[in-house]
Amino acid sequence: MSDVISRDQKQSWFYSDIVKEHFFNPQNFVMGELENPESYNATGKIGSPACGDELRVWLRVDPATERILEFRWKTFGCGSAIASTSMASVMITENGGLTLDEARKLRPQDIMTRLGGLPPRKFHCSVLCDKALRDAINDYLRRSNQPDRMIRESARVIDPVAKVTDRDIEEAVLEGAHTIELVQQKTKVGIGNPSILPAVEELIRFYKEKYFGATY
């Protein structure tokens, strides 16, 4: 028996026991208003282009060691976003907390592995916490006057004819389009401009490796 059946009854999927545990008992979740907001020295916010859901995070960073001592969060996202962010908050703060540089190296696939996997159609939900964390780290560096250490991830136009950016290709891969044909179906990239297809294939490889691992 599946855990979830899609509205059109065409798809169904399971969640691991760890995903269910974090969904029903989310760690470091902010219920209602955040208490003592002045004790946090960074905040980040991100919305998902795939589904419109939003995630907000707050960090308490030790300025001496740059370790993340607290990671609190709030989302109006789905169960997978809740479970992924809950697990991320544990991984980031356990054993004294990751440093900012260590936290930047945490990949969505590390979180998914520790959750015991997520259904493929839910991968994009686990990326929300990664992006909100990066936004919050930039916020910490901005507030602590270290702008040269900030990493700005702005969208780059790949196909000016179809108006497709690298972000659009990233979202397509996260939604399960893992071949050039499937990415073209979703984005129309390269249809009037085939000379850019090798660059698109390179990006598909890059995002597959980033989110699903080298052996995917």
Ligand code: FES
């Ligand atoms: S469907 Fe929106 S975060 Fe999962």
